[in-house]
Amino acid sequence: xxxxxxxxxxxxxxxxxxxxxxxxxxxxxxxxxxxxxxxxxxxxxxxxxxxxxxxxxxxxxxxxxxxxxxxxxxxxxxxxxxxxxxxxxxxxxxxxxxxxxxxxxxxxxxxxxxxxxxxxxxxxxxxxxxxxxxxxxxxxxxxxxxxxxxxxxxxxxxxxxxxxxxxxxxxxxxxxxxxxxxxxxxxxxxxxxxxxxxxxxxxxxxxxxxxxxxxxxxxxxxxxxxxxxxxxxxxxxxxxxxxxxxxxxxxxxxxxxxxxxxxxxxxxxxxxxxxxxxxxxxxxxxxxxxxxxxxxxxxxxxxxxxxxxxxxxxxxxxxxxxxxxxxxxxxxxxxxxxxxxxxxxxxxxxxxxxxx
Amino acid sequence: xxxxxxxxxxxxxxxxxxxxxxxxxxxxxxxxxxxxxxxxxxxxxxxxxxxxxxxxxxxxxxxxxxxxxxxxxxxxxxxxxxxxxxxxxxxxxxxxxxxxxxxxxxxxxxxxxxxxxxxxxxxxxxxxxxxxxxxxxxxxxxxxxxxxxxxxxxxxxxxxxxxxxxxxxxxxxxxxxxxxxxxxxxxxxxxxxxxxxxxxxxxxxxxxxxxxxxxxxxxxxxxxxxxxxxxxxxxxxxxxxxxxxxxxxxxxxxxxxxxxxxxxxxxxxxxxxxxxxxxxxxxxxxxxxxxxxxxxxxxxxxxxxxxxxxxxxxxxxxxxxxxxxxxxxxxxxxxxxxxxxxxxxxxxxxxxxxxx
Numbered sequence: 001x002x003x004x005x006x007x008x009x010x011x012x013x014x015x016x017x018x019x020x021x022x023x024x025x026x027x028x029x030x031x032x033x034x035x036x037x038x039x040x041x042x043x044x045x046x047x048x049x050x051x052x053x054x055x056x057x058x059x060x061x062x063x064x065x066x067x068x069x070x071x072x073x074x075x076x077x078x079x080x081x082x083x084x085x086x087x088x089x090x091x092x093x094x095x096x097x098x099x100x101x102x103x104x105x106x107x108x109x110x111x112x113x114x115x116x117x118x119x120x121x122x123x124x125x126x127x128x129x130x131x132x133x134x135x136x137x138x139x140x141x142x143x144x145x146x147x148x149x150x151x152x153x154x155x156x157x158x159x160x161x162x163x164x165x166x167x168x169x170x171x172x173x174x175x176x177x178x179x180x181x182x183x184x185x186x187x188x189x190x191x192x193x194x195x196x197x198x199x200x201x202x203x204x205x206x207x208x209x210x211x212x213x214x215x216x217x218x219x220x221x222x223x224x225x226x227x228x229x230x231x232x233x234x235x236x237x238x239x240x241x242x243x244x245x246x247x248x249x250x251x252x253x254x255x256x257x258x259x260x261x262x263x264x265x266x267x268x269x270x271x272x273x274x275x276x277x278x279x280x281x282x283x284x285x286x287x288x289x290x291x292x293x294x295x296x297x298x299x300x301x302x303x304x305x306x307x308x309x310x311x312x313x314x315x316x317x318x319x320x321x322x323x324x325x326x327x328x329x330x331x332x333x334x335x336x337x338x339x340x341x342x343x344x345x346x347x348x349x350x351x352x353x354x355x356x
Numbered sequence: 357x358x359x360x361x362x363x364x365x366x367x368x369x370x371x372x373x374x375x376x377x378x379x380x381x382x383x384x385x386x387x388x389x390x391x392x393x394x395x396x397x398x399x400x401x402x403x404x405x406x407x408x409x410x411x412x413x414x415x416x417x418x419x420x421x422x423x424x425x426x427x428x429x430x431x432x433x434x435x436x437x438x439x440x441x442x443x444x445x446x447x448x449x450x451x452x453x454x455x456x457x458x459x460x461x462x463x464x465x466x467x468x469x470x471x472x473x474x475x476x477x478x479x480x481x482x483x484x485x486x487x488x489x490x491x492x493x494x495x496x497x498x499x500x501x502x503x504x505x506x507x508x509x510x511x512x513x514x515x516x517x518x519x520x521x522x523x524x525x526x527x528x529x530x531x532x533x534x535x536x537x538x539x540x541x542x543x544x545x546x547x548x549x550x551x552x553x554x555x556x557x558x559x560x561x562x563x564x565x566x567x568x569x570x571x572x573x574x575x576x577x578x579x580x581x582x583x584x585x586x587x588x589x590x591x592x593x594x595x596x597x598x599x600x601x602x603x604x605x606x607x608x609x610x611x612x613x614x615x616x617x618x619x620x621x622x623x624x625x626x627x628x629x630x631x632x633x634x635x636x637x638x639x640x641x642x643x644x645x646x647x648x649x650x651x652x653x654x655x656x657x658x659x660x661x662x663x664x665x666x667x668x669x670x671x672x673x674x675x676x677x678x679x680x681x682x683x684x685x686x687x688x689x690x691x692x693x694x695x696x697x698x699x700x701x702x703x704x705x706x707x708x709x710x711x712x
Contacts, residue, residue, distance in 0.1 A: 141595065141599050142607060142609075143610065143616075143619070186573075202613075203605040203606050204608055204609050207573065208564075208608075211567040215566075216560065216567050239498065242497075245644060248605060249560050249604060249633065249637055249640065250498075250558060250640050252560055253498075257501050261501075280603050280605060281603070281605055284601070284602035284605065285602070287601040287603075
């Protein structure tokens with residue numbers, strides 16, 4: 001457990017702001033491999049953050065021996081010792097069938113109200129009630145699921161002055177759909193219409209990249225470059241975009257054949273393949289958006305994720321004619337705060353500036 | 357080393373055919389993980405076959421200690437002991453940069469004459485000269501390479517009474533392009549025009565399937581069925597064909613989400629994913645063929661490979677409207693014989709019925 005208490009100490013040094021700096025909410029982003037705990041004040045500012053590796057598949061003791069309680073106490077016990085009545089909200093895999101309490105998926109189109117209505121509750125051994133945000137399911141021939149991302153998405157919607165509920169809009173005109181990308185192991189692309197998650201797509205880009213480099217012939221000739229090779233990355237994106245019609249099962253092999261024919265050095269191959277896969281992801285996204293008359297090039301997507309990865313996606317998106325990309329920061333904290341407010345877990349003192 | 361000498365024994369029992377049953381050629385299919393050696397008579401009939409695991413990456417002793425010679429002697433020594441002057445031809449990875457002798461790629465369009473002209477030679481420690489067939493390279497933005505398949509393809513062309521060289525055709529009309537598929541780890545689809553390998557595509561279908569099932573989240577919920585599940589396989593093919601526009605990085609995730617939503621049982625998931633990947637391969641093939649005004653549905657492809665896998669491809673191809681699929685048997689032996697004849701290594705006594 002590594003704890004970062006900078007914000008809390010800063011608050012103590014500013015007695016004038018003491019009232020606003022009182023702890024008002026504990027919110028958790030509890031995934032498969034990590035647990036991030038945030039302590040908020042009533043203005044939605046993060047006072048303290050605690051990060052551990054106690055994801056639901058990595059609990060400090062087995063579930064049957066109180067693994068969830070142990071992880072929770074380790075992360076939040078110090079805060080609850082100071083004010084035991086703090087409300088607690090959690091999002092992520094902790095609400096899955098393998099989690100602490102099952103918070104069944106809410107179906108698309110899913111707005112904040114539906115998420116709030118789907119909140120499940122679990123009481124900890126220490127008597128604290130924890131509210132757990134449900135995931136979202138898009139049914140259909142190719143169902144899609146998310147758990148944790150829905151919270152980040154509503155955090156991202158707070159940017160650009162958007163309202164979370166279409167009923168709050170001054171006019172009855174429908175809002176323009178927003179496109180939000182969450183790059184990573186299982187990259188997601190989410191279309192938000194009228195402040196609701198309308199539909200979304202999952203691309204196994206990160207995990208397929210890892211499997212191809214570690215467990216196929218492509219990895220055997222690769223050498224990690226000293227620094228990321230942007231040129232090789234963009235070359236991969238271009239090949240996927242311009243010569244990708246046979247699909248990634250075919251183009252991936254070019255990583256090897258370009259190497260065999262001395263056209264791609266060993267230390268260019270990792271970034272080339274990365275560009276190829278991300279290029280195919282964006283080409284696929286472009287194709288599914290087009291079926292609904294949405295043009296990727298006309299979107300100004302928001303990205304949520306690790307900064308360096310988001311920057312790579314920004315470069316790749318530019319090759320698809322897609323500019324105005326915005327990288328959203330603190331989407332998780334913003335989303336947790338927003339849902340907690342909507343659920344009535346906390347009464348905000350300054351709603352116009354959450355987690356600023 | 358397992359040796360099958362049935363054919364040779366049968367020959368001994370038929371003295372009337374003794375002359376034709378004399379050994380006339382040794383031909384090797386020498387790949388990365390296996391070595392198949394064939395003993396032919398002068399009519400192109402296989403008298404004996406010897407199969408070993410001594411592929412070029414699996415030699416009985418290291419290369420610097422004479423690994424290639426050791427493998428060769430183990431496979432063919434018994435034949436050469438009986439008639440030391442037999443010509444020897446080999447195809448496959450033995451001619452690669454990591455092989456016994458480098459037989460540089462011949463570029464497309466590549467006919468039999470070009471392969472023969474590209475033959476490299478190596479002399480064994482025992483003084484035998486071995487001729488090695490070169491591989492084929494298709495240059496371009498996405499280069500493609502084959503080594504060993506070119507020999508199988510010319511073996512398959514012997515079927516249906518085709519001539520190997522357009523110059524032998526009675527008229528000057530161009531031959532219809534033939535489509536030949538070689539399913540497997542790195543599946544290849546080859547377009548043959550005018551008895552030459554015009555262009556080809558490699559799909560990493562088999563290797564990606566193995567990596568996805570063994571090294572991603574998709575494998576975790578899978579259970580091997582007692583017998584192949586054709587229905588699940590065809591469902592995967594259909595999803596790729598009808599809902600595949602986002603690409604395989606997206607559709608692959610449905611293996612998991614269909615499972616999560618109780619629409620795909622654990623023991624249906626392996627065949628579903630297999631169908632999905634093969635479906636994407638064929639959709640990609642369809643797309644690249646269409647760019648050259650060739651319609652997959654109008655082709656009657658020939659397939660070379662393991663019988664059960666070829667049967668799966670036959671089923672999948674039918675979903676793409678592609679009938680008349682023919683599974684070619686003994687393409688390797690036929691191709692080796694054919695190239696040996698063309699190279700003048702052996703003078704055939706009965707060319708009309710090779711390896712019948």
